[in-house]
Amino acid sequence: MNALTALTSRVVVCNKRSNILREGDPCETIYLVRTGWACRHTILPDGKRQIISFVIPGDLCNDHGLLSKHMEHCIDTLTPCEIGVISPHQFLDMLNQHPRISRALYWSGLVTEAMLRERIVTLGRRNATQRIAHLFCELLLRLNAAGLAQNHRYELPLTQGDIADTLGLTIVHVNRVIQTMRTMGLIKLKSHVLEISNWDSLTALGKFDLRHVNGLTGNDDRTSTAQQLHWSPWPEGLASVH
Amino acid sequence: MNALTALTSRVVVCNKRSNILREGDPCETIYLVRTGWACRHTILPDGKRQIISFVIPGDLCNDHGLLSKHMEHCIDTLTPCEIGVISPHQFLDMLNQHPRISRALYWSGLVTEAMLRERIVTLGRRNATQRIAHLFCELLLRLNAAGLAQNHRYELPLTQGDIADTLGLTIVHVNRVIQTMRTMGLIKLKSHVLEISNWDSLTALGKFDLRHVNGLTGNDDRTSTAQQLHWSPWPEGLASVH
DNA sequence: CGCTCCCTTGATCCGAGTCAACAATCGTGG
DNA sequence: CCACGATTGTTGACTCGGATCAAGGGAGCG
Numbered sequence: 001m002n003a004l005t006a007l008t009s010r011v012v013v014c015n016k017r018s019n020i021l022r023e024g025d026p027c028e029t030i031y032l033v034r035t036g037w038a039c040r041h042t043i044l045p046d047g048k049r050q051i052i053s054f055v056i057p058g059d060l061c062n063d064h065g066l067l068s069k070h071m072e073h074c075i076d077t078l079t080p081c082e083i084g085v086i087s088p089h090q091f092l093d094m095l096n097q098h099p100r101i102s103r104a105l106y107w108s109g110l111v112t113e114a115m116l117r118e119r120i121v122t123l124g125r126r127n128a129t130q131r132i133a134h135l136f137c138e139l140l141l142r143l144n145a146a147g148l149a150q151n152h153r154y155e156l157p158l159t160q161g162d163i164a165d166t167l168g169l170t171i172v173h174v175n176r177v178i179q180t181m182r183t184m185g186l187i188k189l190k191s192h193v194l195e196i197s198n199w200d201s202l203t204a205l206g207k208f209d210l211r212h213v214n215g216l217t218g219n220d221d222r223t224s225t226a227q228q229l230h231w232s233p234w235p236e237g238l239a240s241v242h
Numbered sequence: 243m244n245a246l247t248a249l250t251s252r253v254v255v256c257n258k259r260s261n262i263l264r265e266g267d268p269c270e271t272i273y274l275v276r277t278g279w280a281c282r283h284t285i286l287p288d289g290k291r292q293i294i295s296f297v298i299p300g301d302l303c304n305d306h307g308l309l310s311k312h313m314e315h316c317i318d319t320l321t322p323c324e325i326g327v328i329s330p331h332q333f334l335d336m337l338n339q340h341p342r343i344s345r346a347l348y349w350s351g352l353v354t355e356a357m358l359r360e361r362i363v364t365l366g367r368r369n370a371t372q373r374i375a376h377l378f379c380e381l382l383l384r385l386n387a388a389g390l391a392q393n394h395r396y397e398l399p400l401t402q403g404d405i406a407d408t409l410g411l412t413i414v415h416v417n418r419v420i421q422t423m424r425t426m427g428l429i430k431l432k433s434h435v436l437e438i439s440n441w442d443s444l445t446a447l448g449k450f451d452l453r454h455v456n457g458l459t460g461n462d463d464r465t466s467t468a469q470q471l472h473w474s475p476w477p478e479g480l481a482s483v484h
Numbered sequence: 485c486g487c488t489c490c491c492t493t494g495a496t497c498c499g500a501g502t503c504a505a506c507a508a509t510c511g512t513g514g
Numbered sequence: 515c516c517a518c519g520a521t522t523g524t525t526g527a528c529t530c531g532g533a534t535c536a537a538g539g540g541a542g543c544g
Contacts, residue, residue: 045451120365
């Protein structure tokens with residue numbers, strides 16, 4: 001993703017808890033989060049919020065935005081963020097000239113979709129404890145892949161309200177479950193740093209299954225057919241594959 | 243999608259409630275559902291099932307499967323299905339030679355992702371009544387777009403158990419909610435045919451918001467930037483755009 | 485120093501789950 | 515065409531996980 005960083009013509013600094021993109025906003029410009037966390041979310045008519053996914057350093061806010069004229073959901077920062085701005089022209093040029101990045105981007109789109117599906121499973125069929133355990137495990141893997149976690153420990157800038165709105169729970173209940181996890185010695189969570197003290201127990205508690213985040217672990221076994229066929233998912237045709 | 247149909251070298255007929263693709267299966271081959279319904283789902287270790295999405299006539303079972311070596315979830319038929327089989331070579335050739343279909347496919351991928359996000363909102367922040375109302379409305383629009391519904395009426399081959407596993411509810415509760423909707427005169431549901439008798443009330447009940455299924459309604463306002471830039475999402479580079 | 489979020493805990497309530505029994509429908513083979 | 519077993523739908527009684535309401539306590543910050 002460093003090549004993407006190089007592309008950013010300018011960097012915008014956003015305050016904590018501020019709005020990057022609002023539902024209905026035009027989205028020609030590509031935004032790359034360089035530091036900080038953001039989240040996609042929807043506000044329902046009755047004021048309830050559902051967080052759909054998190055955007056962490058290295059992620060694009062609207063990677064396939066090029067085909068959509070308008071945003072379908074909001075993106076807000078959770079922490080102060082540095083956001084790189086990429087013009088559509090630059091972005092498309094990059095796609096054409098750097099097939100490897102193109103493929104990495106497409107790949108990350110697939111991982112994103114897999115995470116959305118897994119979230120659906122979580123919300124549909126797991127209880128509060130499993131949901132929270134699952135989220136903590138998933139974030140560890142993801143942040144690990146981004147180099148933002150060391151030995152089962154990472155910065156977690158979410159409030160308990162954010163966690164509640166991610167997992168379809170209430171603040172109060174999230175708090176109680178986290179308390180239990182603390183007293184069980186599974187996690188330490190203090191001033192927005194999470195440490196998973198007992199990975200095995202936590203994964204067991206959350207029925208966390210590594211298969212679904214395979215794309216994050218590095219030891220994925222995919223991309224055969226397309227590569228065999230010298231096929232590139234994105235580019236214009238100017239790109240020579242492999 | 244007719245051009246896709248033409249591509250299918252052979253057609254497989256599957257029984258009702260049979261397995262098309264299993265988690266971990268290799269997925270080089272592309273499967274196009276020509277008639278019948280199928281669903282993506284996951285079975286959890288404790289035996290619970292979560293249905294992730296429905297596959298209806300015209301949909302591909304594994305469109306971006308070309309980049310994944312293995313399936314990450316199962317696909318089962320819900321009704322008897324005729325499934326067209328497309329080899330990866332044929333598929334890629336098509337992508338190169340028919341940029342319009344390519345774009346339509348990419349577009350449908352975006353719509354799919356939007357539906358996944360909307361399902362997350364449903365599961366996270368809507369109650370049982372809203373979930374069911376929402377599902378019925380969403381399916382009407384989707385089937386309408388596929389020409390499979392006429393005046394607020396369509397074939398719904400789901401059992402109440404399927405609906406429960408889609409919406410994170412139990413069979414019993416789904417049944418009670420549907421009963422209520424019937425007695426309120428909102429819907430008629432009998433021998434797998436659903437009629438929405440009172441669209442306005444049902445959408446109000448489900449807080450159903452047309453924005454999120456915009457891609458289905460035909461009057462979408464997207465694809466500007468990419469088209470202006472003569473950019474095609476998929477192809478090899480052999481494709482000349484528009 | 486005082487506000488404003490955020491976290492924490494208790495008491496109570498309710499939407500949806502569980503358990504159980506039975507009716508209706510469907511499909512299949514005799 | 516009917517009989518039988520197997521799904522699917524329906525309803526009631528009861529339970530429970532998580533929501534709601536309410537009240538303090540802490541921590542960051544201007």
